[in-house]
Amino acid sequence: MRHDPDDALEWLETDGLGGFAMGTASGVRTRRYHALLVAATEPPIGRRVLVEDLEVVALTMAGRFPLTSRRYPAPEGELLHPGGLPRAFQPEPWPRWEIALPDGTVLVHELVVRHGSPVVALRWLRVAGHGPLALEVRPFLGGRGFHALPEAPEPRFPIHVEANELGWELPGDTPDVHLRPFAPAWRWADDPIVHRRALLTDERARGLDHLQDLASPGVLTLDAGDGEEVGLTLAADRRETPETLPAFFPLSESERERRLQLAPRATGGATARLYRAADAYLVRRGAGRTVIAGYPWFGDWGRDTFIALRGLALATGRLDVAAEVVRTWAGHVEGGMLPNRFPDDGEDQGEAEYNSVDAALWYAVVAGETLDALAGAGARDPELEGAVAR
Numbered sequence: 001m002r003h004d005p006d007d008a009l010e011w012l013e014t015d016g017l018g019g020f021a022m023g024t025a026s027g028v029r030t031r032r033y034h035a036l037l038v039a040a041t042e043p044p045i046g047r048r049v050l051v052e053d054l055e056v057v058a059l060t061m062a063g064r065f066p067l068t069s070r071r072y073p074a075p076e077g078e079l080l081h082p083g084g085l086p087r088a089f090q091p092e093p094w095p096r097w098e099i100a101l102p103d104g105t106v107l108v109h110e111l112v113v114r115h116g117s118p119v120v121a122l123r124w125l126r127v128a129g130h131g132p133l134a135l136e137v138r139p140f141l142g143g144r145g146f147h148a149l150p151e152a153p154e155p156r157f158p159i160h161v162e163a164n165e166l167g168w169e170l171p172g173d174t175p176d177v178h179l180r181p182f183a184p185a186w187r188w189a190d191d192p193i194v195h196r197r198a199l200l201t202d203e204r205a206r207g208l209d210h211l212q213d214l215a216s217p218g219v220l221t222l223d224a225g226d227g228e229e230v231g232l233t234l235a236a237d238r239r240e241t242p243e244t245l246p247a248f249f250p251l252s253e254s255e256r257e258r259r260l261q262l263a264p265r266a267t268g269g270a271t272a273r274l275y276r277a278a279d280a281y282l283v284r285r286g287a288g289r290t291v292i293a294g295y296p297w298f299g300d301w302g303r304d305t306f307i308a309l310r311g312l313a314l315a316t317g318r319l320d321v322a323a324e325v326v327r328t329w330a331g332h333v334e335g336g337m338l339p340n341r342f343p344d345d346g347e348d349q350g351e352a353e354y355n356s357v358d359a360a361l362w363y364a365v366v367a368g369e370t371l372d373a374l375a376g377a378g379a380r381d382p383e384l385e386g387a388v389a390r
Helices: 201-205 248-260 269-280 302-314 319-330 359-376 382-389
Strands: 010-014 020-024 035-042 045-060 063-066 070-074 077-081 087-090 096-100 106-113 119-128 133-145 159-162 165-168 177-182 185-199 211-225 229-236 282-285 288-291
Touching: 010 106, 020 106, 035 119, 035 229, 045 119, 045 211, 045 229, 106 248, 119 248, 133 177, 133 229, 177 211, 211 229, 229 248, 269 282, 269 302, 282 319, 288 302, 288 319, 302 319, 302 359, 319 359, 319 382, 359 382
Parallel strands: none
Antiparallel strands: 010 020, 020 035, 035 045, 045 063, 045 133, 070 077, 070 185, 087 096, 096 106, 106 119, 119 229, 133 211, 159 165, 165 177, 177 229, 185 211, 282 288
């Protein structure tokens, strides 16, 4: 079977904590890291997949139209089910799809992640067509470590329903998932199912386990009536209350402004995108900052942090961020060595590994360059000076 070339085009939205949402332009999941809500339980590590995927069907006067698909093994090779629809994709300023329905209805689907908390907002906006419109949205919930593909999950997640929120308690040491619908009317129906043996083609190509069972507790119906827009917001655990879970538009506007502040006002095009891409790798560690070595696999590695920090923060003029990263890692210097990595899962999660020859040398180089850059800007950071001196 010929694969959609858009399977190979991926998008990534990060939350500044080590968590992320990730997928393909085609909308078909091809590896275990493709998920809508991955939260770092001990930022930037301890990452857990909370929401794997959404199955979405549009209901218009002309009938039911599936908007999403997955691949499954089949006797003839592979099956794309339920088939999906042609779509146009653009990655900027965040993932955006335009989907044309056979009856002339055109929907724009967008997704944005809030910086600083594990929150993802989605919306479906009708830009052509008229008449009653509703979406059936079936969430597939996780509860797994982001590297794992466990056995078939339990489809009956404990659920609570409030006036404007749904919530599920996931298995294991995993945060709860909360969902806030945004629609003129909505309703939830319990309908637990497990979809067996979804095929992850990128995992198969790498010779890894590549079949996944996906569990869903039920179906959410978002009824737009004759309106144009419906949406939902996903979040991890009780740090977020229903009142603080924003709809897509206010969250996207605040995120748009934040991203504009990352690059000089005169910067545009590819250069501005590089500034925004650099920001995705600067994340929290405790009360400080660090650098993710690479999405989707890695946490923060000492050697990688100080090789990359010159480009991510010093070259982009974010001297305060560079100083914060240096201060954060200064607290982990031991016996003249800097940790190479903090494991992201397993029994030794979070314990520093001192197994790099030159991580401390890179640290010394960048610490000196950060102090020089601050001095060149007419600034001082006594806390950083003290940390480096120690």
